[in-house]
Amino acid sequence: MINENKPEGGKKNKALPVIIAIIAVLVLALIVVLAMNSNSSKTTDNKTPQTNNNQTQTENPSDNPMDLEDDGPDMVGEVEGELIEENMTPEQEALAEAEEVIDGGNKVSRDNKVLTREGKVTRNDVEPMSPDAPQQTGPISDPNSLPEEVIKITMTASGVEPASFNVSAGAPVSLSVTSGDKYTHIFKFNDETLSAVAVGVGPNETRAITFQAPDAAGEYSIYCDVPGHTARGETAVMVVQ
Numbered sequence: 001m002i003n004e005n006k007p008e009g010g011k012k013n014k015a016l017p018v019i020i021a022i023i024a025v026l027v028l029a030l031i032v033v034l035a036m037n038s039n040s041s042k043t044t045d046n047k048t049p050q051t052n053n054n055q056t057q058t059e060n061p062s063d064n065p066m067d068l069e070d071d072g073p074d075m076v077g078e079v080e081g082e083l084i085e086e087n088m089t090p091e092q093e094a095l096a097e098a099e100e101v102i103d104g105g106n107k108v109s110r111d112n113k114v115l116t117r118e119g120k121v122t123r124n125d126v127e128p129m130s131p132d133a134p135q136q137t138g139p140i141s142d143p144n145s146l147p148e149e150v151i152k153i154t155m156t157a158s159g160v161e162p163a164s165f166n167v168s169a170g171a172p173v174s175l176s177v178t179s180g181d182k183y184t185h186i187f188k189f190n191d192e193t194l195s196a197v198a199v200g201v202g203p204n205e206t207r208a209i210t211f212q213a214p215d216a217a218g219e220y221s222i223y224c225d226v227p228g229h230t231a232r233g234e235t236a237v238m239v240v241q
Contacts, residue, residue: 091119101147101174104137105210108172114212124211126196133196134211143178143206150208151175153236155185155201155224160236167213169240176208177201185234186225194220214240 088096098107098115106114106122114122114134123132143152153175154161161180167173177187177199187199197211214220217240224234 089119091115093119095119101172101210102137102150102176102208105174105208106134108210112170112172114172114210122196122212124194124196124214125192128196128198130196134209136199136207136209138207139202140176140206140208143176146176146208147174149174152178153187154178154180155187155234156180157183157229157232157234159233160222160224162236164237164239166239166241169213169217170215171213172210173213174208174210175199176206178206179203183229184226185229188223188225189238190221190223198225217241 094109094113095107095115095118098109098119100107106116109115116122116132117135118131120132122134124134126133129135140146146152151165151167151173153165155177156179177185179185179201182203184200184202187201189195189197191214193214194211197209199207199209201207220238220240222236222238223230
Protein backbone atom coordinates (compact mmCIF):
# COMPACT_ATOMS: atom_id res chain seq x y z
CA MET A 1 0.00 0.00 0.00
CA ILE A 2 1.03 3.50 -0.70
CA ASN A 3 1.14 5.74 2.37
CA GLU A 4 -0.64 8.95 1.37
CA ASN A 5 0.07 10.71 4.67
CA LYS A 6 3.12 13.04 4.11
CA PRO A 7 5.12 14.16 7.10
CA GLU A 8 4.21 17.63 8.54
CA GLY A 9 7.85 18.60 8.98
CA GLY A 10 8.23 19.19 5.23
CA LYS A 11 5.64 22.04 5.22
CA LYS A 12 7.30 23.72 8.19
CA ASN A 13 10.65 23.62 6.44
CA LYS A 14 9.23 25.40 3.38
CA ALA A 15 7.54 28.21 5.44
CA LEU A 16 10.63 29.01 7.52
CA PRO A 17 12.60 30.95 4.82
CA VAL A 18 9.57 33.14 4.11
CA ILE A 19 9.20 34.05 7.75
CA ILE A 20 12.89 34.92 8.03
CA ALA A 21 12.67 37.15 4.94
CA ILE A 22 9.67 39.02 6.37
CA ILE A 23 11.47 39.57 9.68
CA ALA A 24 14.58 40.87 7.85
CA VAL A 25 12.47 43.37 5.88
CA LEU A 26 10.81 44.60 9.07
CA VAL A 27 14.17 45.01 10.83
CA LEU A 28 15.61 46.93 7.86
CA ALA A 29 12.59 49.22 7.76
CA LEU A 30 12.95 49.86 11.50
CA ILE A 31 16.61 50.79 11.05
CA VAL A 32 15.78 53.25 8.25
CA VAL A 33 13.08 54.93 10.37
CA LEU A 34 15.45 55.29 13.34
CA ALA A 35 18.18 56.77 11.09
CA MET A 36 15.79 59.38 9.65
CA ASN A 37 14.65 60.41 13.12
CA SER A 38 18.29 60.80 14.22
CA ASN A 39 19.17 63.10 11.26
CA SER A 40 16.07 65.20 11.87
CA SER A 41 17.06 65.68 15.51
CA LYS A 42 20.60 66.82 14.55
CA THR A 43 19.28 69.36 12.05
CA THR A 44 17.01 70.86 14.69
CA ASP A 45 19.91 71.11 17.17
CA ASN A 46 22.13 72.90 14.61
CA LYS A 47 19.52 75.53 13.84
CA THR A 48 18.90 76.40 17.46
CA PRO A 49 22.34 77.98 18.26
CA GLN A 50 22.17 80.20 15.15
CA THR A 51 18.84 81.57 16.29
CA ASN A 52 20.29 82.24 19.72
CA ASN A 53 23.30 84.01 18.22
CA ASN A 54 21.10 86.26 16.13
CA GLN A 55 19.06 87.14 19.18
CA THR A 56 22.23 87.91 21.15
CA GLN A 57 23.55 90.24 18.43
CA THR A 58 20.23 92.07 18.32
CA GLU A 59 20.09 92.45 22.09
CA ASN A 60 23.71 93.73 22.27
CA PRO A 61 24.24 96.36 19.51
CA SER A 62 27.72 97.18 20.85
CA ASP A 63 28.91 93.72 19.77
CA ASN A 64 27.86 94.32 16.16
CA PRO A 65 30.95 94.47 13.88
CA MET A 66 29.33 97.25 11.84
CA ASP A 67 29.14 99.41 14.95
CA LEU A 68 32.85 98.91 15.54
CA GLU A 69 33.64 99.86 11.95
CA ASP A 70 31.67 103.09 12.32
CA ASP A 71 33.63 104.10 15.42
CA GLY A 72 37.00 103.00 14.01
CA PRO A 73 37.88 105.78 11.54
CA ASP A 74 37.22 108.57 14.06
CA MET A 75 39.41 106.92 16.64
CA VAL A 76 42.20 106.28 14.14
CA GLY A 77 41.96 109.84 12.82
CA GLU A 78 42.33 111.29 16.30
CA VAL A 79 45.34 109.10 17.03
CA GLU A 80 47.00 109.90 13.71
CA GLY A 81 46.43 113.63 14.26
CA GLU A 82 48.12 113.47 17.65
CA LEU A 83 51.07 111.53 16.26
CA ILE A 84 51.55 113.98 13.39
CA GLU A 85 51.47 116.94 15.76
CA GLU A 86 53.87 115.31 18.19
CA ASN A 87 56.33 114.39 15.42
CA MET A 88 56.49 117.90 13.91
CA THR A 89 59.82 119.67 14.28
CA PRO A 90 59.92 123.29 15.53
CA GLU A 91 60.68 124.39 11.95
CA GLN A 92 57.64 122.53 10.61
CA GLU A 93 55.41 124.01 13.30
CA ALA A 94 56.67 127.54 12.54
CA LEU A 95 56.10 127.01 8.81
CA ALA A 96 52.59 125.67 9.40
CA GLU A 97 51.68 128.83 11.34
CA ALA A 98 53.48 131.25 8.97
CA GLU A 99 51.76 133.33 6.27
CA GLU A 100 52.62 134.40 2.74
CA VAL A 101 52.66 138.11 1.98
CA ILE A 102 53.01 137.41 -1.75
CA ASP A 103 51.73 134.30 -3.49
CA GLY A 104 54.72 132.03 -4.15
CA GLY A 105 57.02 134.03 -1.90
CA ASN A 106 58.68 133.03 1.36
CA LYS A 107 56.41 132.81 4.37
CA VAL A 108 56.71 135.08 7.41
CA SER A 109 56.47 133.51 10.87
CA ARG A 110 54.47 134.87 13.77
CA ASP A 111 57.62 136.43 15.21
CA ASN A 112 58.28 138.22 11.88
CA LYS A 113 61.02 135.95 10.57
CA VAL A 114 61.23 135.15 6.86
CA LEU A 115 61.35 131.37 6.50
CA THR A 116 62.73 129.01 3.89
CA ARG A 117 60.61 126.27 2.31
CA GLU A 118 61.82 123.96 5.13
CA GLY A 119 60.84 126.39 7.91
CA LYS A 120 64.33 127.71 8.70
CA VAL A 121 65.11 131.41 8.95
CA THR A 122 66.43 132.68 5.61
CA ARG A 123 69.94 134.05 5.17
CA ASN A 124 70.79 137.17 3.17
CA ASP A 125 74.52 136.47 2.84
CA VAL A 126 74.37 133.36 0.62
CA GLU A 127 74.12 132.82 -3.13
CA PRO A 128 70.86 133.96 -4.73
CA MET A 129 68.28 131.15 -5.18
CA SER A 130 70.24 128.78 -2.89
CA PRO A 131 68.09 126.78 -0.41
CA ASP A 132 68.77 129.19 2.49
CA ALA A 133 68.19 132.32 0.41
CA PRO A 134 64.88 134.15 0.03
CA GLN A 135 63.30 133.07 -3.25
CA GLN A 136 61.88 135.27 -5.98
CA THR A 137 58.39 134.40 -7.16
CA GLY A 138 57.33 133.40 -10.62
CA PRO A 139 55.96 136.01 -13.03
CA ILE A 140 53.03 137.99 -11.59
CA SER A 141 50.29 138.48 -14.16
CA ASP A 142 48.58 141.37 -12.36
CA PRO A 143 50.97 143.59 -10.34
CA ASN A 144 48.00 145.68 -9.21
CA SER A 145 46.74 142.68 -7.20
CA LEU A 146 49.76 142.79 -4.88
CA PRO A 147 49.08 143.82 -1.25
CA GLU A 148 49.51 147.48 -0.35
CA GLU A 149 52.48 146.79 1.92
CA VAL A 150 54.52 145.51 -1.01
CA ILE A 151 57.10 148.06 -2.19
CA LYS A 152 56.76 148.33 -5.97
CA ILE A 153 59.99 148.93 -7.92
CA THR A 154 60.12 149.67 -11.66
CA MET A 155 63.36 149.39 -13.61
CA THR A 156 63.84 150.89 -17.07
CA ALA A 157 66.66 152.26 -19.20
CA SER A 158 65.88 155.64 -17.65
CA GLY A 159 66.53 154.47 -14.08
CA VAL A 160 64.81 152.95 -11.03
CA GLU A 161 61.55 154.17 -9.53
CA PRO A 162 61.32 154.95 -6.72
CA ALA A 163 64.97 155.97 -6.42
CA SER A 164 64.75 155.61 -2.60
CA PHE A 165 62.47 153.82 -0.12
CA ASN A 166 62.44 153.17 3.63
CA VAL A 167 62.16 149.93 5.63
CA SER A 168 62.29 149.03 9.33
CA ALA A 169 65.46 147.42 10.70
CA GLY A 170 65.15 143.64 11.08
CA ALA A 171 61.60 143.56 9.71
CA PRO A 172 60.31 141.48 6.80
CA VAL A 173 60.34 143.37 3.50
CA SER A 174 58.24 142.44 0.46
CA LEU A 175 58.95 144.18 -2.81
CA SER A 176 58.10 143.65 -6.46
CA VAL A 177 60.36 144.41 -9.39
CA THR A 178 58.92 145.27 -12.79
CA SER A 179 60.70 145.71 -16.11
CA GLY A 180 59.01 148.79 -17.50
CA ASP A 181 60.47 148.40 -20.98
CA LYS A 182 61.69 145.85 -23.51
CA TYR A 183 64.86 145.04 -21.55
CA THR A 184 65.80 142.41 -18.97
CA HIS A 185 66.76 143.79 -15.55
CA ILE A 186 68.34 142.24 -12.45
CA PHE A 187 67.65 143.89 -9.09
CA LYS A 188 70.56 143.49 -6.63
CA PHE A 189 72.24 145.10 -3.62
CA ASN A 190 75.86 146.20 -3.53
CA ASP A 191 76.24 145.16 0.13
CA GLU A 192 77.51 141.58 0.61
CA THR A 193 75.21 141.12 3.61
CA LEU A 194 72.33 141.26 1.12
CA SER A 195 73.92 139.19 -1.65
CA ALA A 196 71.09 136.61 -1.55
CA VAL A 197 68.42 139.20 -2.35
CA ALA A 198 68.10 139.31 -6.14
CA VAL A 199 65.22 139.52 -8.61
CA GLY A 200 65.56 139.02 -12.37
CA VAL A 201 62.76 140.08 -14.72
CA GLY A 202 62.29 139.80 -18.46
CA PRO A 203 60.83 142.53 -20.69
CA ASN A 204 57.58 143.93 -19.20
CA GLU A 205 57.61 141.23 -16.51
CA THR A 206 56.98 141.48 -12.76
CA ARG A 207 58.34 139.25 -10.01
CA ALA A 208 58.56 139.69 -6.23
CA ILE A 209 60.54 138.67 -3.17
CA THR A 210 60.19 138.69 0.64
CA PHE A 211 63.36 139.04 2.72
CA GLN A 212 64.58 140.16 6.14
CA ALA A 213 65.79 143.75 6.35
CA PRO A 214 69.26 144.22 7.90
CA ASP A 215 69.39 144.90 11.63
CA ALA A 216 71.86 147.72 11.09
CA ALA A 217 70.38 151.08 10.12
CA GLY A 218 71.80 152.86 7.11
CA GLU A 219 71.61 153.20 3.34
CA TYR A 220 71.95 150.12 1.14
CA SER A 221 72.56 150.85 -2.54
CA ILE A 222 70.73 148.99 -5.31
CA TYR A 223 71.81 148.46 -8.91
CA CYS A 224 70.89 146.53 -12.07
CA ASP A 225 73.29 143.65 -12.58
CA VAL A 226 72.88 143.58 -16.38
CA PRO A 227 76.16 144.85 -17.93
CA GLY A 228 75.96 148.53 -18.85
CA HIS A 229 72.68 149.23 -17.02
CA THR A 230 74.26 150.69 -13.89
CA ALA A 231 76.31 153.11 -15.99
CA ARG A 232 73.15 154.51 -17.56
CA GLY A 233 71.67 155.26 -14.16
CA GLU A 234 69.76 152.14 -13.04
CA THR A 235 70.44 152.60 -9.32
CA ALA A 236 68.46 153.22 -6.12
CA VAL A 237 68.79 153.24 -2.33
CA MET A 238 67.05 151.29 0.46
CA VAL A 239 67.10 153.21 3.74
CA VAL A 240 66.96 151.03 6.87
CA GLN A 241 65.66 152.93 9.92
